[in-house]
Amino acid sequence: MAEVFGQELLAGKNAIVTGGGSGINFAIARRFAESGAKVALIGRTKEKLDSAADEIRKAGGTASGHPADVRDYDALAAAIKSAREALGEIDLVVCGAAGNFPAPVLGMSANGFKAVVDIDLLGTFNTCRAVFEHLRRPGASIINISAMQAFTPMPMQAHVCAAKAGVDMLTKCLAIEWGPDGVRVNSIAPGAVDDTEGMKRLAPTPEIKKQFTRSIPLRRFATKDEIADLALFLSSEAARFITGAVVVCDGGQSLAGLGVNMMAAMQPRA
Numbered sequence: 001m002a003e004v005f006g007q008e009l010l011a012g013k014n015a016i017v018t019g020g021g022s023g024i025n026f027a028i029a030r031r032f033a034e035s036g037a038k039v040a041l042i043g044r045t046k047e048k049l050d051s052a053a054d055e056i057r058k059a060g061g062t063a064s065g066h067p068a069d070v071r072d073y074d075a076l077a078a079a080i081k082s083a084r085e086a087l088g089e090i091d092l093v094v095c096g097a098a099g100n101f102p103a104p105v106l107g108m109s110a111n112g113f114k115a116v117v118d119i120d121l122l123g124t125f126n127t128c129r130a131v132f133e134h135l136r137r138p139g140a141s142i143i144n145i146s147a148m149q150a151f152t153p154m155p156m157q158a159h160v161c162a163a164k165a166g167v168d169m170l171t172k173c174l175a176i177e178w179g180p181d182g183v184r185v186n187s188i189a190p191g192a193v194d195d196t197e198g199m200k201r202l203a204p205t206p207e208i209k210k211q212f213t214r215s216i217p218l219r220r221f222a223t224k225d226e227i228a229d230l231a232l233f234l235s236s237e238a239a240r241f242i243t244g245a246v247v248v249c250d251g252g253q254s255l256a257g258l259g260v261n262m263m264a265a266m267q268p269r270a
């Protein structure tokens, strides 16, 4: 990683990443640090955050962990305040904390549905709401991590579909309300990403993974670094006129419909 330090696209920027202790969000935090930003990681588990921050520091970046559950507004606001004290005014925010489990509607309780909506949707609202007073405006950027479930109804995913659809609408409403303050708000909707907790839950066997892959025109899963590259672009000056966008990064999977299914049927080699 060290050799890419020096690409200072985000030099002088301070970033908060929720869910930053692992997975896609950690890859984003690491990419931000490689690009010159100081990063604060927020998540539920202190040990996970400490080890993630340590990894970034060992590679030459600046990172610290600030534990909080995004569902708990007061605890989250306190963690954001401590990140602000560690970093200074905040330029970049990534709302990535999320939860998921595959279950049919009749297989989940009201509390199971609420757990996911509270982490994904309320947690994103809480983060945006609590961070606003700490943002360096104008020029700040917020990225909410969405998913294809936001616009593709899926069995076993009613809770995630409802929550992520809400996240994207929240992104657009905030883009309108905070645009005049110079704050950009966008969503990233990743498709299937390799080596993540989410995909381990949704594609737990090689057979299911193979079926998933056949529905992706680019015929493979994304890497976490590919999502991090998109987050880097959206957070950088290069994206300074982009706000309220839901940017899909899924190898074409959300185009799935008759055309993609026919292609998979006609080309069973993948």
Ligand code: COA
Residues within 6 Å of the ligand: 098, 099, 100, 101, 102, 103, 107, 108, 109, 110, 111, 112, 113, 115, 116, 119, 197, 198
């Ligand atoms: N099927 C049906 N219901 C389930 C379930 C499953 N596989 N897993 C959890 N639930 C239900 C629980 O039974 C509980 O409902 P109940 O109180 O009526 O029994 C409810 O969800 C909350 O579960 P709990 O484990 O107490 O919540 P939590 O806040 O500790 O965990 C989850 C939240 C459920 C989302 C958990 O999977 C999690 O922490 N995930 C984080 C990691 C993750 O999902 N990463 C992928 C991101 S895409």
